[in-house]
Amino acid sequence: MEIITARKKMNASDIKMFNAHMHLIAMPPSWLYKTPTFNNDIDYALTDEDRAIAELDAYTRSGGESALDATCRDYGRNPEAIEKIVKRSNVNLILVTGFNRGIYLDSSYYEKNVNELSELWSEEVEKGIENTSLRAGVIKVGMDYMHIMPVEKKCIMAAFEAHKKTRAPIAVHTTVGTMASEFLDLAEKNGIDPGAIIFFHADRNMDSFYWKSVTERGAFITIDQIGKINYGTESSRAKFIEDLITSGFENKILLGTDFARRSNFEAYGYGPGLGYLFEKFVPFLSSFLATDGIQKETVLKIVNENPRGAFSLK
DSSP: OEEEOSSOEEEGGGOOSEEEEEOSSBOOOHHHHTSTTTTTOGGGOBOOHHHHHHHHHHHHHTTOOEEEEOOOGGGTOOHHHHHHHHHHOOSEEEEEEEOSOGGGOOHHHHHSOHHHHHHHHHHHHHTOSTTSSOOEEEEEEEEBTTBOOHHHHHHHHHHHHHHHHHOOOEEEEEGGGOOHHHHHHHHHHTTOOGGGEEEOOGGGSOOHHHHHHHHTTTOEEEEOOTTOGGGOOHHHHHHHHHHHHHTTOGGGEEEOOOOOSGGGOGGGTOSOOTTHIIIIIHHHHHHHHHTTTOOHHHHHHHHHHHHHHHHSOO
């Protein structure tokens, strides 16, 4: 199995200690940044390369070695800045192409047809992102809360075509953990293997029954609000993970932090920072699971082996 990282194509076996969802450099689109949703809040502006490097340094000191940066063009990615960060860091970073959510899309996404979007995203996987040496290893798509917007549907169809061409896996933003089943229905209807699909934000909707129905179809799910206590306690996440493991779905679980605000990062003067996943949560999860006889090796499998299956070329 092979995985496309920002630097190069790697053997999947070389990927380990993985954070399946982070953001290093991002800036909401200017038109959205001035709406009541964002209210010109500087917290959303991740613009400092040196602070991003400091966070990655903390991440590696905590034991982290690999990660997915899930920032798309529509949410203000900065390929030039990321290229500099990649050159200065030892983290095996996977990047994404595609889009984040319909509400972030500018007019170009409405104007382009499915073939044009598919070609654009395929090129970013196969050749490079804009005018950099970087390549995307994942095609990201997204859906609104409890429905798929028409422009999202068009972009999703383009992502399906890009996946068929490039074999890159598809990562799916779910708003508050909804629409995963409907997305799988659409994917299977269009010939996409659920094993090529990774859903984000499962722990925004910690309904074990629901996510078991998703993972039993073959898809991966990401518990990626770790460190965000406003979205649930860590013990509730641990219990959610335990329910999935004891039901036989330990192979389909990924862990991530999805930090996307200055107030998530120690380098900006806040926290908990990227080191939190392996310094705090993984030991806590191991202890939590051990009380019910689940071995530490299961947690190590989730952060080492599962990402290799999820993020490899299909």
